[in-house]
Amino acid sequence: MTSLSHDRYCDEVTAQIDLLRATLAGADLSVTVPTCPDWTLSQLVRHMGGAVRWIERLVATRAEQDIPEEDIPEAAGPEGDDPAALDAWLARSALLAERTFRTAGADAKVWSWSDDRSAGFWARRVTHELAIHRADAAVAAGVGYEVAPDVAADAIDEWLELVAFVQRTQPDDNACELKGAGRSIHLHATDAAPGLNAEWLIEFGEDGFTWRRGHAKATVALRGPLTDVLLAFYRRSPLDSGRVEVLGERELIDFWLERASFG
Numbered sequence: 116m117t118s119l120s121h122d123r124y125c126d127e128v129t130a131q132i133d134l135l136r137a138t139l140a141g142a143d144l145s146v147t148v149p150t151c152p153d154w155t156l157s158q159l160v161r162h163m164g165g166a167v168r169w170i171e172r173l174v175a176t177r178a179e180q181d182i183p184e185e186d187i188p189e190a191a192g193p194e195g196d197d198p199a200a201l202d203a204w205l206a207r208s209a210l211l212a213e214r215t216f217r218t219a220g221a222d223a224k225v226w227s228w229s230d231d232r233s234a235g236f237w238a239r240r241v242t243h244e245l246a247i248h249r250a251d252a253a254v255a256a257g258v259g260y261e262v263a264p265d266v267a268a269d270a271i272d273e274w275l276e277l278v279a280f281v282q283r284t285q286p287d288d289n290a291c292e293l294k295g296a297g298r299s300i301h302l303h304a305t306d307a308a309p310g311l312n313a314e315w316l317i318e319f320g321e322d323g324f325t326w327r328r329g330h331a332k333a334t335v336a337l338r339g340p341l342t343d344v345l346l347a348f349y350r351r352s353p354l355d356s357g358r359v360e361v362l363g364e365r366e367l368i369d370f371w372l373e374r375a376s377f378g
């Protein structure tokens with residue numbers, strides 16, 4: 116299920132990269148990224164641009180299998196850490212990917228690691244990969260972070276779909292522990308724009324979990340502005356940040372956050 120059009124995802128590739136470039140303006144690229152402590156800001160940026168290049172190549176070639184990074188032009192980015200060179204590489208990557216995704220169309224057949232093997236899957240995936248890692252970059256650079264409400268809501272949808280996919284297909288992953296009938300989690304954005312349903316109910320069953328958008332009583336609720344709910348749910352912001360509140364059994368939210376992953 117997607118709530119945005121393919122054209123919107125194509126637009127967002129460039130929009131998210133442009134916002135990332137603004138985030139990086141004047142930043143110290145050598146600092147450690149607090150939310151991804153194995154990376155410096157420079158390494159995070161190269162990861163993001165490299166992911167765009169990889170996905171673009173999959174779609175452009177209508178790949179029938181994965182493509183190794185070493186076979187992807189400019190996947191590693193420019194040599195050195197010259198900010199201007201990194202900025203230009205990001206801009207070129209965004210333009211290339213947007214054109215490729217738009218030309219392909221949502222239904223073009225493309226290899227993926229998911230059960231959705233389409234260009235549309237990848238355009239959506241790269242949109243949210245960029246949106247969430249842009250939050251990591253903002254933390255490292257010490258600047259503010261904003262994301263469009265409909266993009267934020269779709270990112271939560273996609274995250275739930277990905278965790279459910281892992282639970283269904285990877286029996287050894289920690290996501291398989293997200294079960295136990297009678298328990299539920301409610302996500303509630305307190306600042307949702309008119310017409311945007313920004314509430315979710317996650318219900319645990321004997322074999323896993325299901326979810327839907329909507330308002331309902333639950334074992335525990337995570338409430339706050341939509342962006343802050345998104346970042347907390349993605350483990351980019353702590354539950355005790357003061358920007359969200361937890362009502363009910365906090366242990367269940369902690370249980371979810373410790374186990375929700377997609378590889």
